[in-house]
Amino acid sequence: MTATQRVTVRVPAKVNLQLAVGPLRDDGYHDLVNVFHAVSLFDEVTATEPGAAGAFTVRVEGEAASQVPADATNLAIRAAEALAKHAGQIGADGRPYAVDLLIRKAIPVAGGMAGGSADAAAALLACDALWGLGLSREELMEIGAGIGSDVPFALLGGTAVGTGRGERLTPVPATGAFHWVFALADGGLSTPRVYGECDRIRAEAGEEVAWPSADEALMAALRDGDARALGAALANDLQPAALALRPSLARTLDVGRDAGALGALVSGSGPTCAFLAASAGHARELSEALTSAGVCRAAVTADGPVPGAEIVA
Numbered sequence: 284m285t286a287t288q289r290v291t292v293r294v295p296a297k298v299n300l301q302l303a304v305g306p307l308r309d310d311g312y313h314d315l316v317n318v319f320h321a322v323s324l325f326d327e328v329t330a331t332e333p334g335a336a337g338a339f340t341v342r343v344e345g346e347a348a349s350q351v352p353a354d355a356t357n358l359a360i361r362a363a364e365a366l367a368k369h370a371g372q373i374g375a376d377g378r379p380y381a382v383d384l385l386i387r388k389a390i391p392v393a394g395g396m397a398g399g400s401a402d403a404a405a406a407l408l409a410c411d412a413l414w415g416l417g418l419s420r421e422e423l424m425e426i427g428a429g430i431g432s433d434v435p436f437a438l439l440g441g442t443a444v445g446t447g448r449g450e451r452l453t454p455v456p457a458t459g460a461f462h463w464v465f466a467l468a469d470g471g472l473s474t475p476r477v478y479g480e481c482d483r484i485r486a487e488a489g490e491e492v493a494w495p496s497a498d499e500a501l502m503a504a505l506r507d508g509d510a511r512a513l514g515a516a517l518a519n520d521l522q523p524a525a526l527a528l529r530p531s532l533a534r535t536l537d538v539g540r541d542a543g544a545l546g547a548l549v550s551g552s553g554p555t556c557a558f559l560a561a562s563a564g565h566a567r568e569l570s571e572a573l574t575s576a577g578v579c580r581a582a583v584t585a586d587g588p589v590p591g592a593e594i595v596a
């Protein structure tokens with residue numbers, strides 16, 4: 284296999300159409316039924332040979348660059364290092380694997396849209412090509428699962444159900460395109476903190492935590508391409524926790540609903556809010572309503588489903 288000198292990968296954000304959170308496991312994770320949906324909001328990761336041998340470096344560009352670590356804690360670097368380890372650290376040319384990563388960030392940081400996981404997935408695909416490893420997407424997904432529960436889906440894309448901690452994926456057949464608006468918030472929410480708040484709320488309510496299961500009405504809506512039925516079926520068990528930690532999101536959701544969204548929910552662990560529209564034009568109207576009401580930092584429109592991480596150059 285021939286190695287290339289520069290590889291650029293485009294990778295989508297996700298929204299969770301159903302996030303059913305089961306009991307807390309002994310390893311600190313929750314068993315989930317997590318219906319992932321990839322949307323057309325993309326980060327780009329470019330991998331090039333670094334100057335120094337054996338180095339793993341990262342630079343981040345974009346409005347939110349200052350919120351992303353540019354060191355070994357960056358999820359893209361962690362992914363590249365995990366791939367190098369998997370491949371035995373030393374390339375066929377006798378030199379240790381190394382990479383310089385450039386992330387062009389458009390996915391909101393700590394926004395509940397899996398931006399860091401997306402960059403990790405993109406780094407795996409880009410380094411696989413840069414180093415000429417030729418691993419299958421399934422092998423990359425398995426390495427990705429060790430970096431974070433959302434990473435395998437960023438490699439798969441489309442619409443898929445995640446079980447376990449969200450890393451075991453089964454594609455879901457979906458018809459047509461869905462039109463979305465995302466209300467971006469100022470500042471992020473920490474994923475472990477939101478899961479912790481969910482546990483706290485449940486314990487306080489003395490709730491018996493049910494084993495999660497996929498919603499058949501949601502699956503039928505996806506299969507039929509029925510946006511109205513999908514809007515009615517959207518559900519996120521982390522939403523009460525995200526609203527408790529960020530009460531202002533309740534008003535954001537209300538404004539979108541009042542403006543005619545077919546469905547409104549917090550995306551994953553938040554604080555981004557997602558609204559399903561009836562058409563691309565309706566999505567633009569919703570976006571304007573959210574912006575003019577001053578209930579978000581910015582509103583962006585996107586379509587789903589889209590493919591997972593792809594090499595674009």
Ligand SMILES: C[C@](O)(CO)[C@H](O)COP(=O)(O)OP(=O)(O)OC[C@H]1O[C@@H](n2ccc(N)nc2=O)[C@H](O)[C@@H]1O
Pocket residue numbers: 299302311312313314315317395397400430431432433434447448449474475478551552
């Ligand atoms: C909220 C979601 O984005 C929905 O897709 C994911 O469940 C979170 O996925 P992620 O950011 O890739 O999360 P990870 O990096 O795997 O885990 C971060 C932390 O989130 C919590 N976590 C995550 C996944 C899961 N099934 N149960 C959990 O309780 C745990 O506290 C864990 O330590």
Ligand SMILES: Nc1ncnc2c1ncn2[C@@H]1O[C@H](COP(=O)(O)OP(=O)(O)OP(=O)(O)O)[C@@H](O)[C@H]1O
Pocket residue numbers: 350351352356357358359386391392393394395396397398399400402403433471472474551552553
């Ligand atoms: N490449 C990266 N991009 C964004 N954040 C990163 C990256 N690498 C590490 N991080 C750190 O991870 C934290 C969470 O970022 P991320 O954008 O993935 O959150 P999220 O979208 O809420 O995740 P999820 O939806 O998977 O729970 C950030 O606060 C940041 O410090």
